[in-house]
Amino acid sequence: MKQVNMQTRCRNVQSRISLRVSAVARPSKIVSKPSVSMNIRKTSELKLNSSAVPLFTVAAAEAIRELIQPQADYFKTLDLPEALVHWGHPGNMMVVLLAMGGYGALVKGWTIRTSTDEAAVAEAKDMHPKLAAGMFIFFALGAVGGMMSLLMQDKPIFESPHVLTGLGGLSLLAVQATLPAFFASQGKSARDVHAYLGTSILGLFVVHAGLGLQLGLSL
Structure with missing residues (x-):
């Protein structure tokens, strides 16, 4: 009986750890946003420079x-x-x-x-x-x-x-x-x-x- 309880506890701990790991790993999708904003900024600067009249x-x-x-x-x-x-x-x-x-x-x-x-x-x-x-x-x-x-x-x-x-x-x-x-x-x-x-x-x-x-x- 004790062995069954120990297995159940181990499974609960593993599930909690996996949830925490997935929660930590999930923000990796947000990391790509700065690169997108950088590309948008570079594109807008390129358009501005190409359309600007020489000073x-x-x-x-x-x-x-x-x-x-x-x-x-x-x-x-x-x-x-x-x-x-x-x-x-x-x-x-x-x-x-x-x-x-x-x-x-x-x-x-x-x-x-x-x-x-x-x-x-x-x-x-x-x-x-x-x-x-x-x-x-x-x-x-x-x-x-x-x-x-x-x-x-x-x-x-x-x-x-x-x-x-x-x-x-x-x-x-x-x-x-x-x-x-x-x-x-x-x-x-x-x-x-x-x-x-x-x-x-x-x-x-x-x-x-x-x-x-x-x-x-x-x-």
Whole structure:
């Protein structure tokens, strides 16, 4: 009888121990939760980093906006006609593109390369650099005027393809202006690059004008 009681007690002790062991082992399922939260955190950080705008771009845009904003605020107090504020910039730039770019840079530039008329070539050599330089200056001033026009209409800057093509075109024009310095040393190759790059830049500004018209109609 005692032996039976001892066996029963041993079984009860074993069952209690197994229950305690299972109770201790059961929280092992919870241990995996921190790894899940770490994965979620890493995923969210990856998405944040991949979608973030580079800080230097934001800083440059903000610096330019702060520089132009006071002038834009002043001109807003003058109660200028809405049509002038809205279409003044594209109208002026179109004149510069056609007169200084199309005639002065493109026509006169290719006249120097292709014409056999010595008088026409001499005239083109005199007018071409002056009108091309004027185009660059007025385009640079026009870029400031265009951004000011957007600010006067309470619109953001640097958020349209029109602005990007304009800045790209100005950068290429700066490169184009340095090429004549290599004419004497590089000869025909430098002149070829100057001619074809200049033609391509004007093509880019035609696209730029089309994007500007699209932007103006969307405001």
